[in-house]
Amino acid sequence: MDVSQLENYIFIAIALIAVATGMKFGGNMLGNLIFRQKRGKALRSAFTLAAPRGEFSIVIVKVGVDIGAVSAFLFPLVGIISIVTAFLSPFLIKASDKVVPALERDDDV
Structure with missing residues (x-):
């Protein structure tokens, strides 16, 4: 890489990263x-x-680069996306502890 x-x-x-996270959310x-x-x-x-x-x-992507099916620039790009999103998960889970109670309705209990 x-x-x-x-x-x-x-x-x-x-x-x-922003598009993928937003779409999954x-x-x-x-x-x-x-x-x-x-x-x-749901939240x-x-x-x-x-x-x-x-x-x-x-x-x-590594296999695709090795056989010449995709461009070599995809490998570091996919690598950084994977690394950043892996570190992003705990922060999103922690954020849910603050956001969910604020957005819950009283009849949601």
């Missing part, structure tokens, strides 16, 4: 609400599962 290329793609990585929240989960449970679940991790993606 050539991390010297990473500075060229840092803004792409930040954008992909929104999809999880929507799924919970469709199945009529209480708002508190806590969305915060807990929001940070996408891509440990398996690293392996797939």
Whole structure:
């Protein structure tokens, strides 16, 4: 993995992290609400599962780079996304402890 290329793609990585996290949060929240989960449970679940991790993606991209199917710049990009989102998860879970009680309704108990 050539991390010297990473500075060229840092803004792409930040954008992909934001989009992936937002999409997982929104999809999880929507799924919970469709199945009529209480708002508190839906929020806590969305915060807990929001940070996408891509440990398996690293392996797939590495194989793709090795056989020449994808460009080599994807490997450090997927690597940084996986690392950042792995460290992001505990902070999102901790944030849910403060956000969920503030957004719960009284009839949600």
